[in-house]
Amino acid sequence: MSYHEIEVRNLHFSYPDGHEAIKDISFTIYPGESVGIVGANGSGKSTLLSLIMGILFPDKGEVRVGDVIVTKKTLATIRKRLGMVFQDSDDQLFMTTVFDDVAFGPRNYNLDENEVKIRVEEALEKVGIPHLIDRAPFKLSGGEKRAAAIASVLSMKPDVLIMDEPTSGLDPKSRRRLINFLKGYNHTKIITSHDLDMVLETCDRVIVLKDGEVAADEATLEVLTNGELLDKCGLEVPLSLQKCPVCGMVKQHR
């Protein structure tokens, strides 16, 4: 289970070119929660994830994972607790076989090779691609690649799973498979996405970012039915909550 809460306090970040990407953001994510982070392009979602993971460091404020503050010195601890799946799976898969890619993390923590093997098999089983274990990652389809990338993070048994645009570029079936996986995964999750229907199905809580600031931080249904708020933030009400174009009915949700 997940034990660590993530606290983001008065976070502030500017890129070297002066662009202010994150302006004074604060929130806390509690163990076991699924949180969607949504916002228009350039609203600061990816930067925020980079700050949480310690790829970037804030100018002001801090990120705390459990009782550890994210700094250069604590990166090893932080990264053991948090697992991040990148938007582009190709960035994450660079070994010659799926096995080696999924084993990359566990091996870096010097686990026994038998334990590595067990973890790899478990992770591939979880994402539903145990048959691809010996294939070369660059020969997989988009959906398979995404699954392999997720497995490469799950094999490290992180307390928190962080995903950047997990459904982008997936066909409907692969997307559905991913959503089902996310629904069944009960550790802490942080998901950034433009796919609001997916967020609606997988997250309990949504944080809306607008120009680097938090515009809303409430229960999912509350946020995603607030057309005015979404419109202001460059988003729109998820399709599944919109009126049916044929009969004019609204789908009953949950």
Add this chain to the structure above:
Amino acid sequence: MSKIVDSIYNIRLLDDLARKDTSIHRLHPVSKLLTTIVYLIVVVSFNRYEISGLLPFVFYPMVLILLAELPVMPIFKRLLMVEPLIIGIGILNPLFDPRGRITFASIMIKSGLTVMACLVLVSTTGLDKIAQALRTLKVPSIFVLQLLLTFRYISVLIEELARMVRAYALRAPQQKGVRLKDCGSFAGQLLLRTFDRAQRVYDSMKLRGFNGEYHSYSKSKITWKDILYIIAWSLFFITARVYDIPAFLGLLFERMSY
């Protein structure tokens, strides 16, 4: 355009071959690496007028290609890719040295043999395992990492290039290749994009606990088979170095014909 995309697959061909399961593939990487090193040293140690003495050394890559069931043509093609470079080095020899043609031939043979041996090593072992073997032999990790990441990032570079060329070609259907005046910004773009991409790949490695050490396979033990493999080949190489086997065989046949 398709040629560029093809070359991505070509680069990975050696990786694919390395995953085969033959008696040669199963040998310990360290033994294959050491044997190749002995081979390289012995071949390079011949003086520059030597040709006949080098001939028995063709035996080594040939036997390995056969035993490891490697496809001959793709390996041979890769050998040809290096040849222009070698020709560039040796082409002027015949002009300045009265026996230049012999030294030129000697350079060609030596380069052919050494490059072939390396290709065979990579396609029977795989770069990951070679790296592991280098680490076992106490080569500093910074060099090993350099080698591995260079190999990995070549494909990143080619993929980016393929994407850019495709985008260019689709909007410039009437011309062949990239116009000279666009080449500058093209090369610059490619460099910047590759930096970006490499940074993301590196980030994803760091996030999974990468700390400069590459752990890629379970450390198997060296067995007597592996030791025998090194000794047998080394004996052959040294014998072929000390005795001119083709000349010896020639002499033998001459005697027999009397």
